[in-house]
Amino acid sequence: SLCREAISLCATGTHLAATIRLSLAWTLQMLSRINGSHALINEAVDIQRQALVDLPPSHCYDQHRHLRFLGVHLHYRYEVFGRPEDLDEFLDVSAQAVHLCPEMHIDRCKTVTEMLWALYAKAVRSGAVNELNKSIELGLNTLKEVSGAGMGRARCLGVVGDLLALRHELAPSDGRELEKSITLTREALQLYPPNRANYRVCVDRLALGLRLQYNWTGEISCLEEAIQLGRSSIDSIPTTHPQRFIPARNLAHSLMLRFNETRRISDLHEAIKWDRSALASIGTSHTSYPEISAQAVSRLCMLFDARGSFEALEEAITLGNTVLDTMASDHIQRSDVILELSKALLRRGRHQGNVADIDRSISELARIKEVMLQRTDGPELLSTLADCHIVRFRFNRGYKDANDALEIMTGLLDKLPPGRPEKYQYLVSTAELHMEIGTPYRTDRQLLDIFALVGGLLPRVAFFDLHLHTRLQSLAIGQSIALTGASHALNIGSSQKALEILEQGRAVFWTHALRLRSPFEAAPKELRARLLILARQLEKVRDSSFTGENPGAVEADIARRRGQIEEFNALLNQVRKLPGLNRFLLHDEFTTLRKASERGPVVVLVSSALGCHAILLKQGGDCVSIPIEHLPDIWLAHSGTEWRSIIVEARAEMRDCRKMKKSKIPKARRTAADEILRQLWIEVVRPVLSALGLEPAEGRNRPRIWWCPTGNFAHLPIHAAGAGGEWCSDYVVSSYIPTIGSLLAARNAYSPILKEDVQALVAATPRSSMSQWSDLINTREEARAIRAVLPSGSTMELPPADDACIEGGNGITAETLLKLLPQTNILHLACHGHQDLENPLQSGFILRDEKLTIERLMPVPLPRAVMAFLSACETAKGDFNQPDQVVHLAAVMFFAGFKSVIATLWSMADADGPEIARSVYQKIFSGNLDHIDPDDIAYALDEAVTKLRTVQPEPLRWAPYIHLGI
Known part of the structure; x- marks a missing residue:
């Protein structure tokens, strides 16, 4: 209001009137950014135009400044409404401003920077790489001329960084431009005060650059940093701010990338939440609406994949069609929307048998194929197009579709650089194509080679996450590959190759865990020390049942963990290059x-x-x-x-x-x-x-x-x-x-133990504090009977409250069991066992105070372990969803170090457990041998079960007992 009053007091056509109008227009734009009023930005443009009219010829030296400010307002209005005429005028007035501004003028850097933003906006819309090259050259030259630490240099650093990142997206080369972009953006961030709006904008740009670098290199540390930056940015801006959609959009994208890597469903839900928030805060005419919509379509499709939500799929298709109807035919982001919509149509067509959806998908993708192949996400389009062709082949049995699909996928494998996370999925897809019945290109030997390659990559898919359950989930993508590959090898008579494929691709979850416990004895001393340190760090895990962790702290830990993984794998590769060590810590041949x-x-x-x-x-x-x-x-x-x-x-x-x-x-x-x-x-x-x-x-x-x-x-x-x-x-x-490899490893690790030196932990839980579990009164007598059979002095002493064999003892606690396990040779545990069908790593033993889960047992070292007798129900009942990762209570004991494990496949009769156990221990500790013979354990269990079978002939009574191990 003060500016309006001042204008009313000034004569038109004066320098003072022009200056006041410039201030008023700037104030109106700032107010529009705060409250989101579109009318204010229109008024700002009109007032700045009048300021140029008011500027007298005697003050023409100030014309470049007024033109620059008009460009700023036009830029903002273009961002809001997306009108091409605003962008064209923005380019025109910015070029005029640069032409009029003297090279040594204090505002020269600001003026050039504004024109660079105009050129950037044009390149985003058109994808014209030639103009982009000229813009980058101009920006780099301007930075050479500008020294110091002012805001002008900071803005110039930001726009040049964005231009370099955009050129990487449109015409990727070796990734150096992307690294340069990130370096410039980091420098700009150092120049902005944290309380300035430009600081937040710069944080968003840096997060974008890091995401692009992750897409290019597969380095997860870049993604983790991007997520941390995204959270800090969104926390720094009010919920009603009209620019809040920017950090919301960026954080959603980063979370989605991590979901693709780790399959954490919480990341997917959070990403969709931020997408919807961003779309709700802007109109369909906003320049960012197509980009955010494309992201939202992608997320909703992922939700359909993860949870089978057809509502999410229909929402995705509706949103994609709506956006396409409002976009110009030459809009650069039209290709992004088409790609995501095509993926949604592919899903609906496949699940509903709708060939029309598939036909439209192929048609839409074909239109944008040439444009997309020049971009970093070109492989994604090709993979989608190949999927469309193979689905249509299954509908129509047209050989052309089958051949087109194979040609696309084999071309992708040739072009994709090593280390890209999607290369594994493309290999899986190629293997599936070769297996497709009715195609003209099934070649048995070629398919076998593909399966061997895919099986070799599967261990790299699992990573040493902070949570064990995430490590297990990351293997779901390839759970059928080892079996399918082995079956194919067997069908063509190659049983040896089948065994190798199975050893590569099964129980990878445990292979990773055991790798961390290796002494690395074959490695050179200078590498061994660092491998041991990294292995101990990577072995540490978080308990996934604890949900009160700060997201920022967790992400920082994940980023640190990723760096450790990369160093660990690099050291392993270094060892494998040494003579005679090419198979170091690899699967057995x-x-x-x-x-x-x-x-x-x-x-x-x-x-x-x-x-x-x-x-x-x-x-x-x-x-x-x-x-x-x-x-x-x-x-x-x-x-x-x-x-x-x-x-x-x-x-x-x-x-x-x-x-x-x-x-x-x-x-x-x-x-x-x-x-x-x-x-x-x-x-x-x-x-x-x-x-x-x-x-x-x-x-x-x-x-x-x-x-x-x-x-x-x-x-x-x-x-x-x-x-x-x-x-x-x-x-x-x-x-x-x-x-087979686990059997060999257990035999190699076994050292005979004298019967008189045995340290036996005999524990029972007759009653748990968890009321849902029934009492097991017989476990007291079972524990007493076992101790009576063991050699004198071999039973480990328990605290009175934990000892079920004495008066007042209520059973062992988790803390006591975890404390004594590392010193144990023989473990006898009589309690309830529970196999968690939803989360197998939360399966566990029901002890006096709590459930001791697989997740908590895994990190416990068991260097002296020989035999575990798990007198509990369901201790060898595996996971129905991922059976070939072999995740059950008996397996955790075996892989942790016990060479022999007696366990149960299902619930046993309470009356049978004590009799089986007593018979087994009597047989093991009788005879003339002074040490425990591993063969005695299996034969002792067989004899005990045979006795039970004579009394209880039904297999449901005698068959649950099994022996696992050497």
């Missing part, structure tokens, strides 16, 4: 794997959609495979589900030992269970035993056999197979292993 059968045959059961097989490693190292032709993978999957249902129904009857001694398993349930075991015997186990040349025998005249079930075989009791009075145990004594 067949020449090593064949040694696993030295003490008895090893049988790997492979199931996939391509077929089922048994791979036999005979004593002596010969490797053969036999097809399992009459039990397809779908039967195994169905039977695994049915077996689980049978167990759930029987669980209630297995709680009361007095009832169990009298009860009979219902006939219908017994019949279903018997049929599954009969089929396993006829189609799987008996053919395996015949191929091994085995005959029925008794006692220790039966050889040991190690079963390694994969895929859907993992959910079935192979050791209990039988029919017509014949059982697997009539021929062999069964043990299970997660992988």
Whole structure:
């Protein structure tokens, strides 16, 4: 109001009137930025035009300043309304201002900078690289001429940094321009006071540059820093500020990139929240609306993928179509919207069988293909286009679509540089293309090579995250690759290659954990010390059950962890370049794997959609495979589900030992269970035993056999197979292993222990403070019976409150168990066990005070461990979603260091546990040997189960007990 009053007092056509109008126009623009009033910015432009009219010829030296300010207002109005005429005028008046401003003028840098912003806006709209090159050259020359630490240099640094980043997006080269852009933006950030609005804008630009660098290099530390910057920016601006959409948009994009890397669903939900917030705060005519809309379409599609939300998918398609209808045909961001909309249409077409959606997708992508191939996200378009062609091939069976898809994917693999995170997914897609039935290019050997390559990359997908559950989730993308690749190898008669592929791609979760516990003895001394330090740092994890962590602190820790991972992997690669160390900490090749059968045959059961097989490693190292032709993978999957249902129904009857001694398993349930075991015997186990040349025998005249079930075989009791009075145990004594490599590692780590030197931790939990778990009164007697069998002085002393064997002792606590485990040779734990179906790493032992989870047990070192007897329910019941990562309580004990583990596949009868345990320990500690023989453990369990079977012949009673390990 003061400026308006001052203008009313001035004569028109004077320098003073022009100056006051300039101040009023600037004030109106600032007010518009604060309250979002569009009318104010229109008024600011009109008033600044009048200021130019008022400027008398005698003050023409000030004309460049007025032109520059008019350009600033036009720029802002263009950002708000997106009218091309405002951009054209902005360019025109900025060029005039530069022409009129003397080279040595104090405002020269500001004037050139404003023109550079005009050129940047034009390049964003048109994608014209030639004009961009001239702009960058002008900007770099201007920076050379401007010294000091003023705001003018800071703004110039910012725009030149943005120009370099834009050129990288439009015409990527070697990434140096992007690094230069980030360097300039960091310098600009140092020049701005933190309380200035430009400081926040610069923070947003730096976050954008770091995201681009992550996309280019795959360096996650760049992404973590971008997220931290995004949070600080959004926290610094009021919720009602009209510019809040900028940090909201940027943070959403960074969170989405991290979701793609880690699959944390919370990142996806938060990204969508910020997208919606940004769109709600701006109109459809705003220049940023297309960009934010494209991001939102992408996020909503991801939500459909993650949660099956068709509402999210329809929202994505509606938003994409709406934005396209309002965009100019030559708008540079039209390609981004088309790409994301095409991905949404592809999803809907695939799931609803709508060929029209696929046709439109291919048509839209073809229009923008040439433009997109010049950009860094060109591979994303090609991958989407290949997916469209293969989906249409499945609908129409047109060979051209199949060939187009393969040509696109193989071209992508050739062009994509190493280290890019999406390269693994493209390899998976290429492998799937080669398997596609009905295509004209199926080549068995080529496909086998692809699977070997993909399997080798799978361990790199898992990363040493702060949370173990995130490490496990990161492996979901490739959970079927090892099985499919092995099945293909078996179908073409390459059983040795099949074993190698399985060892590469299964139990990767544990492989990572064990790698960190390596002593690195083969590494040179100068590298070994640093490897040990990094391994200890990477082994530290956070408890995922704790949710009160500050996001900023967590992200800082993640960024630090990523740096440690990169250094750790770089050191491993350095060691592998040394003579004789090229296999350092890599999966075993067949020449090593064949040694696993030295003490008895090893049988790997492979199931996939391509077929089922048994791979036999005979004593002596010969490797053969036999097809399992009459039990397809779908039967195994169905039977695994049915077996689980049978167990759930029987669980209630297995709680009361007095009832169990009298009860009979219902006939219908017994019949279903018997049929599954009969089929396993006829189609799987008996053919395996015949191929091994085995005959029925008794006692220790039966050889040991190690079963390694994969895929859907993992959910079935192979050791209990039988029919017509014949059982697997009539021929062999069964043990299970997660992988062949884990068996070899356990044997190599085993050191004989004298029976008189045993340190046994015998613990029980007859009653837990967690009320949902029933009392296990028999566990007191079980613990007492075990201690009576053990050599004198071998039982580790427990605090009185933790000792269930004495009066007043209520059972062991988690803290006591974790404290004593590292000194333990033998662990006997009698308690409830729980397999968490939603989060397998939260499976655990129900102790007196809490559930001790796999996640908390994993980091505990067990250097002296020999045997664990887990007298608890479901301790070897695996995860149905990721069976080949072998995540259950028995596995954690085995991989942590126990060489032999006795566990249960399902709930056991309370009355049976103590009898089985007493029999096992009596057998192990009897005899003339002064040390524990690993073979004694498996034979002792077999003998105890045989005794139980004579009294309780139903497999649901005697079959849950298994032996895992050496």
